[in-house]
Amino acid sequence: MYSIDLMVEEHKNINRMLAVIQKICCGILEGEEVDDTEHREIIDFVRNYANLHHHGKEEKILFPEMVNTIGKVADQVITHGMLVEHQLGRAHVMAWETALNMYKQNPKTEFKLDIITEAMGYAHLLQMHTEKENNAVYPLSERTLPAELWEDINNRVKIFEEEQTKAGVQEKYLNLLARLEEKYMKER
Numbered sequence: 526m527y528s529i530d531l532m533v534e535e536h537k538n539i540n541r542m543l544a545v546i547q548k549i550c551c552g553i554l555e556g557e558e559v560d561d562t563e564h565r566e567i568i569d570f571v572r573n574y575a576n577l578h579h580h581g582k583e584e585k586i587l588f589p590e591m592v593n594t595i596g597k598v599a600d601q602v603i604t605h606g607m608l609v610e611h612q613l614g615r616a617h618v619m620a621w622e623t624a625l626n627m628y629k630q631n632p633k634t635e636f637k638l639d640i641i642t643e644a645m646g647y648a649h650l651l652q653m654h655t656e657k658e659n660n661a662v663y664p665l666s667e668r669t670l671p672a673e674l675w676e677d678i679n680n681r682v683k684i685f686e687e688e689q690t691k692a693g694v695q696e697k698y699l700n701l702l703a704r705l706e707e708k709y710m711k712e713r
């Protein structure tokens with residue numbers, strides 16, 4: 526399925542960034558300085574690629590169709606599961622940004638701890654979340670949504686992708702990901 530393949534691919538990219546986040550947090554524990562600009566670049570990736578670009582397609586296109594068509598089971602899994610986790614993710618990112626602001630004003634260890642805690646809280650949550658979608662939520666959609674609905678979903682996803690491509694979204698954030706991997710993941 527075009528839309529599902531695309532979103533699984535995006536999960537891979539998101540997880541590559543989660544690995545970079547973990548590497549950066551380990552570095553801080555080992556005595557590296559907090560690179561404020563870089564943390565904010567990653568937050569920008571998380572907000573605009575993982576959240577608007579990726580969760581956007583789930584929240585606006587796939588998930589509502591699942592809830593409408595499948596009913597109760599999807600309502601449990603989506604409304605009380607996936608969407609709650611999207612919200613938790615946003616809360617971690619907000620707290621991560623607040624910790625960065627606090628640390629910038631006053632570089633105390635407790636604010637540095639907050640930066641690591643929130644960044645890793647987000648990374649763990651999203652890793653678990655994307656795994657659940659790959660293994661349970663997306664397969665449920667593939668098993669249960671009818672073919673004509675998939676046609677509609679795929680068309681809407683295609684249009685959204687084209688708009689985002691025109692705006693340079695994928696290119697911008699995949700370049701950032703490649704740059705950070707080059708810096709942090711090379712010696713692995």
Ligand SMILES: [Fe+2]
Nearest residue numbers: 580583607658
């Ligand atoms: Fe999701």
Ligand SMILES: [Fe+2]
Nearest residue numbers: 579583655658
């Ligand atoms: Fe997802």
